[in-house]
Amino acid sequence: xxxxxxxxxxxxxxxxxxxxxxxxxxxxxxxxxxxxxxxxxxxxxxxxxxxxxxxxxxxxxxxxxxxxxxxxxxxxxxxxxxxxxxxxxxxxxxxxxxxxxxxxxxxxxxxxxxxxxxxxxxxxxxxxxxxxxxxxxxxxxxxxxxxxxxxxxxxxxxxxxxxxxxxxxxxxxxxxxxxxxxxxxxxxxxxxxxxxxxxxxxxxxxxxxxxxxxxxxxxxxxxxxxxxxxxx
Amino acid sequence: xxxxxxxxxxxxxxxxxxxxxxxxxxxxxxxxxxxxxxxxxxxxxxxxxxxxxxxxxxxxxxxxxxxxxxxxxxxxxxxxxxxxxxxxxxxxxxxxxxxxxxxxxxxxxxxxxxxxxxxxxxxxxxxxxxxxxxxxxxxxxxxxxxxxxxxxxxxxxxxxxxxxxxxxxxxxxxxxxxxxxxxxxxxxxxxxxxxxxxxxxxxxxxxxxxxxxxxxxxxxxxxxxxxxxxxxxxxxxxxxxxxxxxxxxxxxxxxxxxxx
Amino acid sequence: xxxxxxxxxxxxxxxxxxxxxxxxxxxxxxxxxxxxxxxxxxxxxxxxxxxxxxxxxxxxxxxxxxxxxxxxxxxxxxxxxxxxxxxxxxxxxxxxxxxxxxxxxxxxxxxxxxxxxxxxxxxxxxxxxxxxxxxxxxxxxxxxxxxxxxxxxxxxxxxxxxxxxxxxxxxxxxxxxxxxxxxxxxxxxxxxxxxxxxxxxxxxxxxxxxxxxxxxxxxxxxxxxxxxxxxxxxxxxxxxxxxxxxxxxxxxxxxxxxxxxxxxxxxxxxxxxxxxxxxxxxxxxxxxxxxxxxxxxxx
Ligand SMILES: Nc1ncnc2c1ncn2[C@@H]1O[C@H](COP(=O)(O)OP(=O)(O)OP(=O)(O)O)[C@@H](O)[C@H]1O
Ligand SMILES: Nc1ncnc2c1ncn2[C@@H]1O[C@H](COP(=O)(O)OP(=O)(O)O)[C@@H](O)[C@H]1O
Ligand SMILES: [Mg+2]
Ligand SMILES: [Mg+2]
Ligand SMILES: [Zn+2]
Numbered sequence: 078x079x080x081x082x083x084x085x086x087x088x089x090x091x092x093x094x095x096x097x098x099x100x101x102x103x104x105x106x107x108x109x110x111x112x113x114x115x116x117x118x119x120x121x122x123x124x125x126x127x128x129x130x131x132x133x134x135x136x137x138x139x140x141x142x143x144x145x146x147x148x149x150x151x152x153x154x155x156x157x158x159x160x161x162x163x164x165x166x167x168x169x170x171x172x173x174x175x176x177x178x179x180x181x182x183x184x185x186x187x188x189x190x191x192x193x194x195x196x197x198x199x200x201x202x203x204x205x206x207x208x209x210x211x212x213x214x215x216x217x218x219x220x221x222x223x224x225x226x227x228x229x230x231x232x233x234x235x236x237x238x239x240x241x242x243x244x245x246x247x248x249x250x251x252x253x254x255x256x257x258x259x260x261x262x263x264x265x266x267x268x269x270x271x272x273x274x275x276x277x278x279x280x281x282x283x284x285x286x287x288x289x290x291x292x293x294x295x296x297x298x299x300x301x302x303x304x305x306x307x308x309x
Numbered sequence: 310x311x312x313x314x315x316x317x318x319x320x321x322x323x324x325x326x327x328x329x330x331x332x333x334x335x336x337x338x339x340x341x342x343x344x345x346x347x348x349x350x351x352x353x354x355x356x357x358x359x360x361x362x363x364x365x366x367x368x369x370x371x372x373x374x375x376x377x378x379x380x381x382x383x384x385x386x387x388x389x390x391x392x393x394x395x396x397x398x399x400x401x402x403x404x405x406x407x408x409x410x411x412x413x414x415x416x417x418x419x420x421x422x423x424x425x426x427x428x429x430x431x432x433x434x435x436x437x438x439x440x441x442x443x444x445x446x447x448x449x450x451x452x453x454x455x456x457x458x459x460x461x462x463x464x465x466x467x468x469x470x471x472x473x474x475x476x477x478x479x480x481x482x483x484x485x486x487x488x489x490x491x492x493x494x495x496x497x498x499x500x501x502x503x504x505x506x507x508x509x510x511x512x513x514x515x516x517x518x519x520x521x522x523x524x525x526x527x528x529x530x531x532x533x534x535x536x537x538x539x540x541x542x543x544x545x546x547x548x549x550x551x552x553x554x555x556x557x558x559x560x561x562x563x564x565x566x567x568x569x
Numbered sequence: 570x571x572x573x574x575x576x577x578x579x580x581x582x583x584x585x586x587x588x589x590x591x592x593x594x595x596x597x598x599x600x601x602x603x604x605x606x607x608x609x610x611x612x613x614x615x616x617x618x619x620x621x622x623x624x625x626x627x628x629x630x631x632x633x634x635x636x637x638x639x640x641x642x643x644x645x646x647x648x649x650x651x652x653x654x655x656x657x658x659x660x661x662x663x664x665x666x667x668x669x670x671x672x673x674x675x676x677x678x679x680x681x682x683x684x685x686x687x688x689x690x691x692x693x694x695x696x697x698x699x700x701x702x703x704x705x706x707x708x709x710x711x712x713x714x715x716x717x718x719x720x721x722x723x724x725x726x727x728x729x730x731x732x733x734x735x736x737x738x739x740x741x742x743x744x745x746x747x748x749x750x751x752x753x754x755x756x757x758x759x760x761x762x763x764x765x766x767x768x769x770x771x772x773x774x775x776x777x778x779x780x781x782x783x784x785x786x787x788x789x790x791x792x793x794x795x796x797x798x799x800x801x802x803x804x805x806x807x808x809x810x811x812x813x814x815x816x817x818x819x820x821x822x823x824x825x826x827x828x829x830x831x832x833x834x835x836x837x838x839x840x841x842x843x844x845x846x847x848x849x850x851x852x853x854x855x856x857x858x859x860x861x862x863x864x865x866x867x868x
Contacts, residue, residue: 093560094561132552132553136549137548139549161532162341162532164549182503183499391722416709417730421733421737424730428727429727433729434802435804436804439737
């Protein structure tokens with residue numbers, strides 16, 4: 078494995094027991110490798126399984142078969158078989174995941190949500206707070222808003238907080254699920270810059286970008302996905 | 310945190326019958342230092358039974374519970390001498406009851422409730438005991454002016470806070486909580502959860518939290534056990550179990566709440 | 570007052586009222602109690618011709634240890650002449666025919682309620698306490714099985730919770746009677762409702778101290794020369810009661826004083842609670858000049 082992330086024969090289907098045991102096949106043997114500094118865009122119609130791939134890599138979904146290898150600490154971790162504690166360690170140190178929707182803790186301020194990422198990685202409170210303030214500022218979240226809990230934020234504001242909480246740390250692997258979907262033009266440019274900076278630092282980025290302009294601006298490679306089976 | 314290579318507490322084949330009624334059967338899990346384990350499941354599924362067995366409040370019918378003590382390494386908590394076990398219970402472990410009346414001494418002041426565990430391990434300096442108790446009252450965000458009031462003059466949320474302080478004062482390594490936010494209003498529940506979340510991560514505590522509220526477990530726990538009819542039907546990372554539940558029962562549980 | 574008075578035994582009773590079998594059973598309990606200082610030994614408490622609360626536990630202990638050569642003193646709150654003390658003394662005079670006395674140094678057995686005599690006890694004397702509630706942990710733990718386990722495991726930290734509450738509420742340890750002690754560094758013990766003033770007298774006393782609780786059916790003991798330590802905090806050490814004045818009758822400044830009302834105008838004075846001690850001092854010439862007379866009936 079030369080990349081920072083390597084997916085081999087990833088299979089995933091959902092069995093809906095509450096709905097008569099319907100089986101939804103989603104991924105049927107995906108192979109993919111992402112090198113440090115690369116930004117690979119998953120592309121395909123809605124429902125094809127793009128987010129599912131990212132979630133499997135993050136350990137949020139359980140893969141049925143295949144391997145998801147992540148360069149972690151001095152070795153390689155297979156996220157498909159990793160123990161939950163190892164998954165948590167990978168999430169803390171190696172993989173940053175910007176999900177489609179922000180899931181925050183109620184009553185925790187935006188600034189704290191973002192700083193917590195760094196504090197969990199051992200940064201002292203003051204430096205974490207400084208870094209949080211500065212990236213939120215860059216993403217145009219004004220100081221007044223930073224002190225509020227993001228639950229009442231607009232879709233675009235929540236998305237920027239979600240980005241900030243991941244990009245504030247320099248993860249070696251980044252998973253970005255439509256990071257600019259609800260952003261205006263100005264903020265989209267900021268995010269493009271941030272993604273390029275991350276790639277420039279050597280992060281391996283796997284993302285989903287519906288906006289062609291954004292995709293063109295950040296992706297170094299596009300992987301097309303088809304329903305039921307995917308092509309590399 | 311995750312670098313400790315030995316679990317703090319392990320349950321193996323844990324089984325408990327109440328006469329012919331099954332409490333829990335063949336439950337297996339490990340808890341590492343600093344880790345929060347959630348146990349969810351419908352009423353009567355055996356959550357409390359498991360919690361009591363792993364905290365030495367109930368003897369299992371079969372199986373072992375191993376705890377990694379500070380001084381002697383791993384011991385079977387149901388095999389060690391009673392004094393050793395009771396010492397663990399009032400120093401290394403905390404137990405937060407759903408009903409604060411089960412976990413507090415209602416006839417003595419808040420300060421004495423917090424100070425009790427200190428005195429139980431030999432603290433004999435009134436001023437220091439009081440100072441520590443005052444600190445803890447502050448840490449659980451209570452008005453330190455209520456120090457000398459009886460717990461019965463407190464609201465349900467305050468009583469739970471007091472119970473938490475009373476347990477944490479001896480710096481336990483693991484805390485067992487049975488529906489800690491059970492009988493509380495939603496807003497009080499939320500503040501208590503914030504507090505617990507903060508304390509658990511600041512103190513690097515391991516915790517086992519029994520709840521039937523999936524939102525509570527999403528906020529607090531790293532890992533989840535889903536129980537039904539006395540057995541564990543699914544286990545895994547909390548968000549994985551809640552977002553991609555595998556077992557039919559877990560799917561039912563998750564689909565029946567609005568925002569798991 | 571009588572020094573030693575002797576009465577004829579009423580032959581209608583067995584010696585000291587209790588039958589021999591009962592006495593043997595009580596003696597066995599006493600022996601066990603002496604062997605394990607401070608440990609509460611259960612015994613089959615008998616019906617006595619006095620109501621509970623009148624010291625039936627102490628009476629059964631006394632009845633089981635008293636012999637024809639003994640001289641008995643009975644005190645109640647320090648006085649030999651209250652109804653309770655007089656009745657018990659009369660009871661033994663009648664059933665055992667033993668001499669009775671009010672003088673501490675003349676007695677071989679002293680049955681007491683609420684005081685330890687001021688006159689230091691000597692080897693060979695036995696002090697029998699009447700105990701209403703023997704279990705020191707009862708206030709916080711109603712379950713007997715649990716208190717027994719707490720004793721077995723020496724889980725006594727909670728006892729300090731009570732002292733803590735005192736200080737939190739009153740600024741000092743306000744408990745002044747039945748003040749908890751640790752016997753021989755082991756068992757936690759209730760000394761019965763004696764004032765804490767008397768606690769230090771229990772420590773390393775040359776006399777044997779026996780405690781009988783009739784209603785609760787418990788006997789415990791402090792053998793001679795056994796350490797008895799009152800619980801306290803490092804920064805709130807154990808202290809006994811102190812008075813600003815001396816005894817109005819004998820001038821003693823070292824004894825436990827009772828406040829008594831002397832007239833209808835609310836006049837008060839402080840006098841020794843131990844009437845024998847006071848009278849002995851007065852006889853020996855310690856008379857307080859300013860003091861008024863005292864009704865020999867006492868408080
Ligand atoms: N937790 C789940 N339980 C059941 N089915 C799921 C779950 N998550 C995703 N699916 C199903 O898997 C398929 C792929 O979903 P996924 O979210 O990966 O699509 P996507 O490619 O990201 O689509 P979009 O572009 O709309 O975001 C869909 O049919 C979806 O309904
Ligand atoms: N003390 C007990 N005696 C008899 N049955 C009990 C006792 N405690 C629990 N049970 C039974 O054991 C099962 C599991 O109970 P419990 O562990 O309390 O469940 P939960 O905490 O998940 O609601 C239930 O059937 C319950 O009725
Ligand atoms: Mg998607
Ligand atoms: Mg329960
Ligand atoms: Zn006097």
